[in-house]
Amino acid sequence: MKILVVDDERDMELLFRQRFRKEIKGGQHIFFFSFSGEEAISFLNEHPKDADLILSDINMPGMNGFELLTEIRKKHKNPPPTVMMITAYGDHENRSRALELGANDFLTKPVDFELLKEKLEGVPGQN
Amino acid sequence: MVHVRPVRWLRHIWIASFICMIAILIPESSFAADSLNTRIDSIRTLADSESTDQTERITLLNQLARSYFDTGDYQNGILAMEKAKDLSMELNYVPGLVMDMQTHAYYFCRNSGFIEYFELEALALAATIEDPDYSIQDLKLPDHDTPEFNSFARLDSFRNLFAERGDTFAQAMLSMSICRKHFLEGNLESTRKYLSEAGSLFNKVGKPELRMLCRALILTTLRFENDMSADSIERVLIEELAENPEYDVNGLVTRTMARACRLTGRYEVAIYLYQKSLMEMKRRGNLSLEEDTYLRIAECYEGLEMHLKAADYYKKCLELDSVRGQFPSGIYRRLALVMVDAGEFSDARKYMTRMMQDVEPADSLSRVSQVNDLSVRILMKLGKYQEAIPLAIEARNGFEEIGAFSSVAEQNVHLAKCHIQLDELVEAEQAARDGLMIVESRYVDPEIRMDLNLMLSSILGKQGRDGEAYKYLKPYQQERDKLWQLVQIWRKSDVVVREVLSETEGMIDQLEQEQALTLQENKTQKLWIFSITGALLSTFLIIYILYRGNKRKQKTNTILSNQKKEIETTLEKLKATQEQLIHSEKMASLGSLTAGIAHEIQNPLNFVNNFSELNEELAGELLNAVDNADWEEVKEIATGISTNEEKIKHHGRRAEGIVKSMLQHSRTNPDSKEPTNLNVLADEYFRLAYHGLRAKDKSFSARMETDFAEDIPEVEVVPQSIGRVLLNLITNAFHAVSERNSLGGDDYFPTVGISSERKSSDQEHYVEIRVVDNGHGIKAEDLDKIFQPFFSTKPTGEGTGLGLSLSYDIVKAHGGDLKVESVEGKGATFKLVLPCDEKE
Missing domain, CATH: 3.30.565.10 (Histidine kinase-like ATPase, C-terminal domain)
Structure with missing residues (x-):
């Protein structure tokens, strides 16, 4: 599965690469990283087929996670990628707002990778 | 925090009430009333005559109104006034309206501030008249404050009459007349009642500026009674004036407030307010009011015993007098007196010479007597008592002839003092007794009365006639107590003096009783009592003299140190408040930071947790790789662990930095500059x-x-x-x-x-x-x-x-x-x- 991680914290890349070391080695998952909403948009424009799942932080300078989500739902409809939002604020308002804007699921920081791995099982496009 | 020098300000009050009393006491002869009635008849006939010119009729009606008022007939007076006013309006005859204003000024509103208000309105109106032949006629203050003309019942009935007719303005005017009568009778509470009634009536007829004046007068009466509520009224007035400067027509409200301060010894504030009112007067170019204000400021400085400063303002009066083409003999006299007080005798003599240059025969005797009085004062100050005596006698005779009784009594004080100094006790006693005779039959400045009683008591004591000495000490004490009672704003120095006095008083009372018993019994004891009494009397004198002498210094010092203290306290309070505010602002911004900080700390902590969990996992995988002897894998995992370890340290420090900056933010100690990105x-x-x-x-x-x-x-x-x-x-x-x-x-x-x-x-x-x-x-x-x-x-x-x-x-x-x-x-x-x- 091709996964795009969007977070302004650059160490997220290292964390994901270590956590999914085996999966990456085994070719199960391919990870792409963007460090801002804008970067993610341009990645998606250039590689529309390279993101089955998008994991995005909400609070980012510049374009935030919600804006990114809105943009994705507006422009990338065929097929619509699965989007999971990650944020430190695991509160009701953000959850419902994300779901309203078309997010498929929700994760809170610190990311529980076991849980994430379970969730990945259910993501469509995984063969 | 303004401290009052009691004797001085009481003097002002007493002089003011003295003048009022004179006004009441002068009997209006029946002859005068008769001649007024004849006058009314003839004016009325002329005014009613058809052959009379309309403008002349207006003048006659105004005169008729005034004559009615002179007899106390308000009803007919106001009717005539209204008729005159209606006619003036109809013909647009401005001089008629000017007369109307003047009548208002002199017949209704003879309270300070009001009389000036209408006077100035009249002047302003007169200024619009273009006729070169026209000149405003000065109106002399009529004496109609006699009891039979101005009974409360009469005033009341007219007031009600106008209330019934719905003439609110006239009703307000009569309220002012009633309040004035109460004021003259010393009933300040009723004065206030009618002032506030007049105020709301004026407000009703669209004269809010007159309502302000009423309130300023209420303030004045409260000040006379040392009523603390005056403070808040004063503040409110000042605030309202700041908001509505147009209510302070000609600076009159400020001036009235200044007067209240002056009469209660708050000279500094009075000076400030007078200065403020001056600006408005200057703007309007009202020279006579401006001069009067300089005069008042000078009086204030005299009250502060700042003689030369007072002289400066008297000199300003002189300048204005020369502009106005008036001969300022009164000002020269004041200047001369100030200079005597300041010990500048040559200047004093200079002004005395100037005084004499104005020789109107009518009051030349008063002028000569005044000059003599000044000479006496100078000679006494120079210790030339022998030379002073004949001049004082001459001055006394002169004043007696023109009926200036306070001045007569004052010359007796001078004479008695001179004789005491020359040890001529019989003559001294005679002079003091002469003075007291006048004091008993006439209304005289109480300070002079006190002086005379104390002096006579001391003269008698010196002659060994102690029984008689007590007789005169008593009225002195009573008079002094009366003054003390009026003064409730005590200064520290006053309290000290009073304590000393009351202690000696107690001793005297005791001595008095003992003396009654011992007088017949024991002559030796009598002598003993006398010597103590003598000592006490001189203590009195010394205390009194020291008290007066030190007053200026004490006063200035107390005022300065109190003001300093006050300013310091205020400053401290302000500083404390400012610090508190800055602190609360800091805390408020810290509050808005807290959530941000929590989030900022959460992020690195997440990494610390995530990476250390990861390392734990990697350590397990490492062991497996070693077991499998997969060295490539071992190498990769070990590198990972080491990198993660770096990350843990990095994010730990990041969290630490945030906590540090938070602490810095709330820190209150002086901050130091450092190179900052x-x-x-x-x-x-x-x-x-x-x-x-x-x-x-x-x-x-x-x-x-x-x-x-x-x-x-x-x-x-x-x-x-x-x-x-x-x-x-x-x-x-x-x-x-x-x-x-x-x-x-x-x-x-x-x-x-x-x-x-x-x-x-x-x-x-x-x-x-x-x-x-x-x-x-x-x-x-x-x-x-x-x-x-x-x-x-x-x-x-x-x-x-x-x-x-x-x-x-x-x-x-x-x-x-x-x-x-x-x-x-x-x-x-x-x-x-x-x-x-x-x-x-």
């Missing part, structure tokens, strides 16, 4: 502010844009202070976009940007940090105010109104500048400019 600082606070706001309002989101120039040098600043400024600017920006967002609009995206730029001009280098928002912007009229303390557009209680003001102060303290640009509806840009040393 403003980009990092700005970025840090940008995040903190955003997360802080987010924590409060979960639904809030905004686009955050940063554009930091990379060539920004490190700048010497106090990081936590500049951080506070940045936090403030950024938080404000977020608030602005959030508010704008709540108004809706499809294409609106709340955006806040922060950028930095390095700039140079004229060899000066600085860094500019810009905080830009696309919120609702700032109203043009608010742009000037936003850096003022306590200015806030937020609802009360939500903002301290100090954020930007403190920020401004901080930036200024760094030698920088804080500027704002805004277009209403389009957003705002705040520019924080900080100077930096360019090190190439």
Whole structure:
């Protein structure tokens, strides 16, 4: 599965690469990283087929996670990628707002990778 | 905190009431009343005559009205006045209206302030008359304060009459007359009652300025009674005058307030208020009022015993007199007296000579007597008592002839003093007794009465006639007590003197009783009592003299030190309040930081947790790889563990840094400057502010844009202070976009940007940090105010109104500048400019 991680914290890349070391080695998952909403948009424009799942932080300078989500739902409809939002604020308002804007699921920081791995099982496009 | 020199201000009050009493006491002869009735008849006949010219009729009707008032016939008086006024209006005959105003001034409102108000209205009206032959006629104050003409019942009935007729203005005028009568009778409470009635009536007829005058007079009466509520009324009046300067017509309200202060010995305030009223008078070019004000200011300075300063103001009067073409003999006399008090005898003599240059035969005797009086004062001060005596006698005779009885009594005081000095006790006693005779039959300045009693008592004591001495000591004590009772605003020095006096008084009472028993029994004991009495009497004199002598110094010192104390206390309070406010502003901004800080700490902590969990897992995998002897894998895992370990350390330190900066922010000790990377600082606070706001309002989101120039040098600043400024600017920006967002609009995206730029001009280098928002912007009229303390557009209680003001102060303290640009509806840009040393 091709996964795009969007977070302004650059160490997220290292964390994901270590956590999914085996999966990456085994070719199960391919990870792409963007460090801002804008970067993610341009990645998606250039590689529309390279993101089955998008994991995005909400609070980012510049374009935030919600804006990114809105943009994705507006422009990338065929097929619509699965989007999971990650944020430190695991509160009701953000959850419902994300779901309203078309997010498929929700994760809170610190990311529980076991849980994430379970969730990945259910993501469509995984063969 | 103004302290009063009792004797001095009482003197003013007593002189004022003395004049009033004279007015009451002068009997209006029946002959005068008869001649008035004849006059009324003839004027009425002329006014009614058809052959009389209309304008002449107006003059006659006005005269008729005044004559009616002179007889106390208000009803017919006001009818005539109204007729005259109606006719004047009909013919647009301004001199008639001037006469009407003058009648108002002299027949109704003979209270301070009011008489001037109408006088000035009359003058202003007269000034509009273009006829070169016209000149305003001076009206002499009529004496119609006699009891039979001005009974309360009579005034009351007329007042009710006008109330029934719905003539509110006339009703108000009569209330003023009634209040004046109460004032003359010393009934201040009723005076106030009618003043406030008149005030509301004036207000009803659209004369709020007259209502202000009424209130100023109420204040005056309260001051006379040392009523503490006067303080708050005074403050309210001053505030209202500041708001409605137009009510202070000709500065009369201020002037009335000044008078209240002057009469109660608050000379400093009085001077200040008189000066204030002067501005308005000068603007209107009213010379006579201006001169009178200089005169009052001079009196105040005399009260403060600042003789030369008083002289300066008397001299101003002289200047105005020469402009007005009047001969100021009265002013010359005052100047001469002031100079005697100041010990400047040659100046005093100079003014005495000037006094004599005006020789109107009518009062030349008074002038000569005044000059003699001055000479006596000078000679006494020089210790030439023998020479003073014949002049004092001459002055006394002169004053007696013109009926100036206070001055007669005063000459007797001079005479008695001279004789005492020359040890001529029989003559001294005679002079004192002569003086007391006048005092008993006439109304005289109580200070003179006190002087005379005390002196006679002392003379008798010296002659060994102690029984008689007590007889005169008693009235002195009573008089003094009466004065003391009036003075409730005690100064410390007064209290001390009083304690000394009351102690000696107790001893005297005791001695008096003992003396009654011992007089017949024991002559030796009598002698003993006498010697003690003598000692006590001289103690009195010494205390009295010391008391008077030291007063100036004490007064000035007390006033100065009290004012200093007051200012210091106020300053301390202000400082404390300011510190508290700054602290609460700090705490408030810390509060808005807390949530941001929590978030900022959460992020690195997440990494610490995640990476250490990861390492735990990797350690297990490492063991497996070793078991499998997969060295490639071992190498990879070990590298990973080591990298992760670095990350754990890095994020631990990051959290530590945030806690440190939080502590710095709330720190109250003096901050020190250090080279600071403003980009990092700005970025840090940008995040903190955003997360802080987010924590409060979960639904809030905004686009955050940063554009930091990379060539920004490190700048010497106090990081936590500049951080506070940045936090403030950024938080404000977020608030602005959030508010704008709540108004809706499809294409609106709340955006806040922060950028930095390095700039140079004229060899000066600085860094500019810009905080830009696309919120609702700032109203043009608010742009000037936003850096003022306590200015806030937020609802009360939500903002301290100090954020930007403190920020401004901080930036200024760094030698920088804080500027704002805004277009209403389009957003705002705040520019924080900080100077930096360019090190190439």
